[in-house]
Amino acid sequence: MKEKFTIWQPWLGLLARLILGGVLFIAGYLKIGTPDKSQMAVRAYEILPNSIANTLGLVLPFIEILIGALLILGSLTRAMAALGGFTMLIFIIAISQAWARGLNIDCGCFGGGGAVEPGQTKYLQEILRDAGLVFLAAYLFRYPSTKFSLDKNQVTHNSQEDVE
Amino acid sequence: MAQAKNPAGGKDNFTRNLVIAVVLGVVLIMLVPTLISKKSNTNAAIPSSVSVEDGYGMVFNKDVKDVPFIEIYEDFQCPACQRFEGITSEYIEDLINTKKAKVAYHMLSFLGAESQLAANAAGCAADQGKFLQFHKLLYANQPPENSGAWTSSYFTTLSLGLGISDNAYDKCIANNEYKDWVVNVANEGAKRNINSTPTVFINGKEVDRNKAYNSLAEFMLAVSKA
Numbered sequence: 001m002k003e004k005f006t007i008w009q010p011w012l013g014l015l016a017r018l019i020l021g022g023v024l025f026i027a028g029y030l031k032i033g034t035p036d037k038s039q040m041a042v043r044a045y046e047i048l049p050n051s052i053a054n055t056l057g058l059v060l061p062f063i064e065i066l067i068g069a070l071l072i073l074g075s076l077t078r079a080m081a082a083l084g085g086f087t088m089l090i091f092i093i094a095i096s097q098a099w100a101r102g103l104n105i106d107c108g109c110f111g112g113g114g115a116v117e118p119g120q121t122k123y124l125q126e127i128l129r130d131a132g133l134v135f136l137a138a139y140l141f142r143y144p145s146t147k148f149s150l151d152k153n154q155v156t157h158n159s160q161e162d163v164e
Numbered sequence: 165m166a167q168a169k170n171p172a173g174g175k176d177n178f179t180r181n182l183v184i185a186v187v188l189g190v191v192l193i194m195l196v197p198t199l200i201s202k203k204s205n206t207n208a209a210i211p212s213s214v215s216v217e218d219g220y221g222m223v224f225n226k227d228v229k230d231v232p233f234i235e236i237y238e239d240f241q242c243p244a245c246q247r248f249e250g251i252t253s254e255y256i257e258d259l260i261n262t263k264k265a266k267v268a269y270h271m272l273s274f275l276g277a278e279s280q281l282a283a284n285a286a287g288c289a290a291d292q293g294k295f296l297q298f299h300k301l302l303y304a305n306q307p308p309e310n311s312g313a314w315t316s317s318y319f320t321t322l323s324l325g326l327g328i329s330d331n332a333y334d335k336c337i338a339n340n341e342y343k344d345w346v347v348n349v350a351n352e353g354a355k356r357n358i359n360s361t362p363t364v365f366i367n368g369k370e371v372d373r374n375k376a377y378n379s380l381a382e383f384m385l386a387v388s389k390a
Contacts, residue, residue: 032194035202036274036350044359054354058202062195069187075180105359115360115373150180 013077013146016136020084021071023133028064030111035061041113044105045094063087071140074149078141085137088130095130099123204351208344211287213295219352220345221268222286222295224260232390234259235268235365237358240282240302241275241309244377248362249303251380257296265387269299272353272361273346278314281337283346285319288336292328301326366390 031038039057043050067087070080095107104118107126144151210216215223221235234256238245259265271286273279282302289298301322307313316338323333336342364371367390376382 032198034274034276035198036272036354037276039354040274040359043354043357050355050357058199059195062191062198065194066187066191069191070184073183073187075184075187118374150183152177152180 009143010145010147013140013143014074014148016140017071017074017077017081017146017149020081020133020136020140021068023068024064024084024087025068025072027110028061028066028068031061031108032065034111037111037113038108041106041108044103044108044114045098046101046103047094047097074146074151077146077149077151078144081137081140081144085134085141088134088137092127092130092134095123095126099127202347202351204348205344208348209341210345211290211295211342212293213290214287214345215268218268219270219356220349221270221352222290223266223268224296225263225266228263228266231263231265232387233266233268233365233367234387235270235368237270237272237353237356237361237363239272239275239279239361240286241279241306242361243306245362246303246306248364248377249300251378252383253300253303255380255384259387260296269295270349270353270358271346272358273350274361276310278310278312280343280346281314281316281319281340283349284340284342285323285337287342287345288319288333289323289326289328291336292323292326292330292333294323294326294328297326298323 035058038061039054042048042053042057042060045053047053048056064087067080067084070076071084091107091109098105099121104116104121105114106112106116106121107123108114109126140146210220211222213222213224213226214220215226218226218235225231236256238248256265256267260267271279271283273283286295286298286302289295305322316334319337320334323329360373362377363373364377366386369390371377371383371386376386
């Protein structure tokens with residue numbers, strides 16, 4: 001069993017990297033063309049002061065692209081997994097508080113965002129999706145050596161100490 | 165994309181670091197123009213009847229006193245705005261013509277490039293004294309979001325129907341002359357925390373989204389109470 005895991009672990013890591021990185025990359029890419037909308041999506045959570053929300057709305061899509069691209073390429077896997085997982089945790093908290101306060105918003109994860117009609121919210125799906133991504137991030141943080149990665153020592157299977 | 169193996173395998177992180185630098189560089193190169201294009205420009209050219217102190221809105225009856233002040237935030241591409249316009253525009257235009265309300269239109273552009281072009285064109289139409297007519301006509305011809313339908317020649321052709329045939333107008337549209345103003349309007353909307361379109365204020369108070377946007381009677385009631 002243990003041996004089998006040693007063989008599969010880097011491949012599972014590759015899959016986790018591509019899914020987590022791919023989701024982040026696409027999420028960012030879909031938002032960079034419409035900065036006003038992205039700002040609106042962040043404001044709609046009603047957590048941050050307006051000016052900070054507007055700045056975050058501008059910058060966040062680029063951060064997502066950066067983390068996503070580095071994960072896909074397998075550079076700084078462990079650090080990027082930690083950052084990506086952290087980002088997803090923040091999203092979960094933000095969505096949960098919107099849900100708990102009875103706001104009617106779209107998460108704006110892949111563009112869109114802002115107010116929606118009552119009954120059109122998808123909070124549970126959004127939280128479950130992000131929770132799945134947190135799990136992948138945690139896996140990559142624990143096992144950062146993966147197949148086809150640019151991080152060094154990817155040939156050996158116990159490279160955690162070398163990362164970063 | 166993920167196929168590039170580290171040829172050295174062991175100690176050398178040169179390839180990885182190079183890749184990180186390239187990715188970081190590309191992201192920054194994309195980020196900087198976005199930040200610059202979103203900066204407000206206080207020297208921006210503004211169309212006639214725009215009031216800077218009213219959030220760069222297109223204002224009618226600016227100096228009429230003791231009447232309700234209606235502020236409308238909308239996006240030419242937004243279907244809910246089209247519905248709202250269809251329900252309320254005749255009434256609002258009547259209020260404007262009879263000087264029974266001060267009205268500010270804020271043409272936001274969060275739905276993307278074609279909204280920006282449309283808002284610019286509306287500014288050009290305002291210079292011809294045809295903002296309200298253009299506003300109505302454009303909503304009546306609203307295509308699906310960012311379908312590529314709204315181009316310079318589309319706006320100039322459409323405006324022939326309003327009796328606008330002026331080289332200055334065509335140039336204003338082709339050169340996107342009011343694009344900085346369009347950015348300013350968007351930024352003022354963001355500062356005011358407008359998270360949905362349409363958003364309507366009467367005397368500074370937001371109108372009930374679930375009632376007055378879908379019914380002329382409710383909207384008239386909200387205005388008369390102000």
